[in-house]
Amino acid sequence: MSDTIQRFMFEHAPVRGEIVHLDATWRAVLERHDYPPAVRGLLGDMMAAAALLIATLKFGGTLIMQIQGNGPVKLLVVECTSDHHMRATAKWSEVPASGDLATLIGAGRFAITLDAGQGAPGYQGVVALEGANVAAALEQYMLRSEQIDTRLWLTTLNERAAGLLLQKLPAADGSDADAWQRATLLAASLKPHELAMHDAPELLRRLYSAEDIRVFKPRPVRFRCTCSRERVTSMLHMLGRTEVDGIIAERGEVEVSCEFCNQRYVFDALETAALFAARVEVAQATRH
Numbered sequence: 674m675s676d677t678i679q680r681f682m683f684e685h686a687p688v689r690g691e692i693v694h695l696d697a698t699w700r701a702v703l704e705r706h707d708y709p710p711a712v713r714g715l716l717g718d719m720m721a722a723a724a725l726l727i728a729t730l731k732f733g734g735t736l737i738m739q740i741q742g743n744g745p746v747k748l749l750v751v752e753c754t755s756d757h758h759m760r761a762t763a764k765w766s767e768v769p770a771s772g773d774l775a776t777l778i779g780a781g782r783f784a785i786t787l788d789a790g791q792g793a794p795g796y797q798g799v800v801a802l803e804g805a806n807v808a809a810a811l812e813q814y815m816l817r818s819e820q821i822d823t824r825l826w827l828t829t830l831n832e833r834a835a836g837l838l839l840q841k842l843p844a845a846d847g848s849d850a851d852a853w854q855r856a857t858l859l860a861a862s863l864k865p866h867e868l869a870m871h872d873a874p875e876l877l878r879r880l881y882s883a884e885d886i887r888v889f890k891p892r893p894v895r896f897r898c899t900c901s902r903e904r905v906t907s908m909l910h911m912l913g914r915t916e917v918d919g920i921i922a923e924r925g926e927v928e929v930s931c932e933f934c935n936q937r938y939v940f941d942a943l944e945t946a947a948l949f950a951a952r953v954e955v956a957q958a959t960r961h
């Protein structure tokens with residue numbers, strides 16, 4: 674078992690779920706920045722949550738989950754594409770070793786953006802940050818902005834982040850009305866280390882052996898950053914020639930590090946000059 678997301682459904686009740694385990698994906702995030710333990714906990718939980726959430730949506734593109742606050746942890750960003758490529762980053766100052774969301778984030782906001790890419794109209798929902806942890810905050814968000822009953826259990830260890838999501842679907846006549854309560858009570862009995870250590874088939878056996886469960890094919894999840902030299906180049910274009918020339922005059926080169934994967938992109942004076950010269954040529958070519 675590693676880096677998979679597993680969908681399941683109750684055959685005779687309006688309940689569906691997803692289980693995610695992140696191993697290499699999670700370690701890839703930890704290898705790129707030295708996050709304090711409390712930040713790791715939040716970031717791992719958010720990665721599991723983002724992977725679970727996008728799995729429930731009929732949407733092609735990138736889900737961006739963001740928590741911003743005025744506490745020690747300023748910003749947490751997790752991105753997950755609909756084919757489950759993920760990246761994450763955080764900004765913080767002096768962070769206590771542990772604490773609930775209010776202690777770590779302070780007054781904050783919780784935002785989810787769906788970016789369909791290529792200029793297509795997206796969607797953003799923002800709510801005030803509420804709840805003791807990431808799972809509770811997302812449950813609140815789902816209830817307020819989507820009116821969908823959603824329950825989440827999230828666990829982050831050093832080597833692995835994991836999560837379980839349950840969602841209540843609109844009930845059909847004659848369906849099992851108690852199933853939602855049964856499903857959530859059993860899930861709540863799961864200990865955090867059990868959620869992390871057992872794979873999805875084993876978790877479903879332990880929780881729902883008495884239920885008729887349909888299990889779908891597990892799908893892979895992986896770390897992947899979308900940064901590239903081309904993207905940094907267009908960012909320098911937007912920054913403008915005066916600004917870039919100023920940095921070159923002062924430091925001899927322009928260095929940009931990707932805040933997600935820590936990849937360094939360096940441009941020397943010749944390269945930045947060529948970059949703006951190329952832009953002028955393109956502009957003239959389109960004018961003629």
Ligand SMILES: [Zn+2]
Binds near residue numbers: 932
């Ligand atoms: Zn990157």
